[in-house]
Amino acid sequence: MIEVANLSKNYGRHAAVDGISFEVSRGEIVGFLGPNGAGKTTTLRMLTGFLPPTSGAARIAGHDIFRESLDVRRHIGYMPENVPLYTDMRVKEYLRFRGSLRGLKGSQLRKRLGETLDICGLSHVRRKMIKTLSKGYRQRVGLADALIHEPDLLILDEPTNGLDPNQIRAIRSLIQNLGENHTILLSTHILSEVEMTCNKVVIIDEGKVKAADTPKNLVNSMRRAGRISAELQGPREEIETKLSAVGDVTKVTSQPLQDGWNRYTVFVAPNTDTRLRISALAHEMQWPLRSLARRSGTLEEVFVELTRRD
Amino acid sequence: MRTFRILFFKELKSYFLTPFGWLIMAFAAMMQGLSLSTTLKEYSESAMSENLVFATFQSPIFWFYFLFLFPVLTMRLFSEENRSGTLEGLLTAPVKIWQVVLSKYFAAYLTFILLWIPALIHFRLFAMLNDIPPPFNNGELYGALTIVILMGSLFTAMGCLASCMTSSQIIAGIVCVGILFVHFLLGLIPYFFGDQIAAAPLFHFISSQEHLRSFSRGLFDTRPFVYYLTASGFFIFLTYHLLDYRRWKP
Structure with missing residues (x-):
């Protein structure tokens, strides 16, 4: 699903991501770990086509992330860090906008809207303005946004950042359920979460891959x-x-x-x-x-x- | 095209499904009414040789509010997306950059065009409610509106560029006013330095004041069409590449 080969990104002289390579196959839930400033967000931004790589290449669902960026973007649902949303739109209106941008229309759009609102537990706030929602609900709107077009691959940047333990649980079980028929790449600092949800872990630090294996193997080999x-x-x-x-x-x-x-x-x-x-x-x-x-x-x-x- | 339409209507909604667009509309209607009524007062006090449309668009208040419409309309467009981070969500959806730029530009431009409906109504009403023949004819009225809308295409594009430069609405607004003011002053250079300087024809060519004067006398000139349309194309082109900049910056 994702093949990353020697991907690098320099900001001026500073190498934020320094020749990383890893693979994610279809159906896996992969945790992308690293300390702050390790290059996680930069990597995810390159994969989603928001930033171009300085060198190296990556393919998502067989499409090159730079040359076939539009095809790549059709295959992914991306939830950026801190979940930016148009706060003066209503939840359902926002999701309808995002769904139709991804090419959904008519009855299919209506069907997906209903389903996504249900899955993410947003049905009762669908008429509210996003700016009146709490952080946990905004996070769910972000997730619904990433899900609405039924992408093959979900890329989530710190999906549980800043939530309370109950909300973290809710999001975690949501991710586990989604993992049954989606490939998921999620970045996080919360390790217990990765142990519970992911079947593969990629640890990066200072722009380099330090380890990539199942959580069990990593623990045993330490x-x-x-x-x-x-x-x-x-x-x-x-x-x-x-x-x-x-x-x-x-x-x-x-x-x-x-x-x-x-x-x-x-x-x-x-x-x-x-x-x-x-x-x-x-x-x-x-x-x-x-x-x-x-x-x-x-x-x-x-x-x-x-x-x-x- | 469908993507463009979705983005365009989303932008348009952000003007007219919020108080924002209506406030600007009210402001514009008030200023247009004010310049018309002050001009009418002059008419009642002394004999005027110019038509009413010309005199209204030459009233000192006109440039003051006209140039302030653009920063207000455009400053939010890109800077707000930049600041709140929604640009990342927008550009990682399957949309092309030109669709984003053009949808925002045309939504702002259409809103600007709609701001002139009150002015049109004012002059129509004036003709309808008086038993005397109106002191202007249709050529003068539609000429003035044409050049105003033509100038709007360039000034909106300038505002888009300013908004794209920064993530702060205030700075975007100030930069936009700055660009518009410089453009306005360039058109005044022949008045200060006379027609003797070698570049005088160039300044006449880009002088919005002169365009407005000739069009509100009913003189349609094709040169301003060429100037404003190519210049707005150029500024949209700059905006496109500024938005694309993060994709090729070192």
Whole structure:
């Protein structure tokens, strides 16, 4: 659906996007992550034809984003950052305008208007002026605007930016439902959202792609993933040496707890699980064991690991 | 063409489905009435050798309000879209830039043309409500309206360009007044420096004051048609490329 090859954008001497490449196939929900100023919005603006790339190329639905910009724009529904809308229009009037700009007319336009208003939960405010709506409703109008012509590809720039938790939930479930028959590329800072909704993540920083994979693979392959914490009773020194000898274990640290137990943190190689061996060892040595847990990493840790500057 | 029509009607609605267009209309009607009634007062006080249309369009108040109509009509067009960011939504829909520019230009221009309906009614009424023959004839009335509408095509295009330059309506309005004022002064140069300077014919050619004088005496001249239509084409062309600028700037 989207093929990006070596896409770059310079603002004067500053390279906002520096030769990024990634692919999105049909039906995927892809999260586009990065710290502020990483080049997310610039990339999305290039894909939607608002800004031309300095170099490189990208194709959407088989059309070149620069040479066949109009064809590309027919295939996408784009919700820009901060959702700019004509605030002195009414909701339904605005959506009718945007729908007819995308080539809908007559009964088809009326049908899509009704459907989109329903999907986005806007039916009861359809006669209101957009300027009187709250931020959450404006966000939904923006989403309805992107959806009205049933595009193959939805590009959403920070769709939940500035919403309260309930509204974020509503938008998230909306996106999940849409993901069933749309390809979605969404940029965001909210990592829990990506973990819940996306089946692929592209992380960029300083204009470069740092990682592109499924959230699960990213978490498993990170350096600190798979850390195991165990609470045991017994001789501390001995336990530490014995634990270090278990296969795949790279390092063991310990920390006494208040009630006479000790907590051991066992660092292991990525993509391995040594819990069974540890419990077997504890059983064999007759160390009382009350807790054994593998800390799975979070996407947040992956993100920090990839984009931290220190 | 369908896209152009949708955009055009959207712009037109933003003039006439809001108080905005009607306020300008009321302002224009009031100023047109004021210049007509002050001229009539002069007629009642002394003998006049010129026709009523000519004298009305020569009243000092005319250029004052005429030149202020354009910034008011056009300053919002592009700068507001720029400021609020709606330009991004507009230009990522399948529309061409010329459709955006022309739809805005023609919506503003049509609104401007409609502003002259009150003036037309004033003069028609004057002819209808008096038993004396009106002190003007149709050639003079329609000549004056023709040149006003012709001047409007250029001045609206200048306003579009000014609006496209910035994201602030106020600055767009000031730039527009500036361009119009310079254009107005250029037409006055022969009065200040006489016809001896080598460029005098050029200034006569672009002098809106002279065009207005000859047309409101019923003299249709084809040169202003060429001038205003090509010059408005040129300013629309500049607007188009200024809007397209972000696509090729370094």
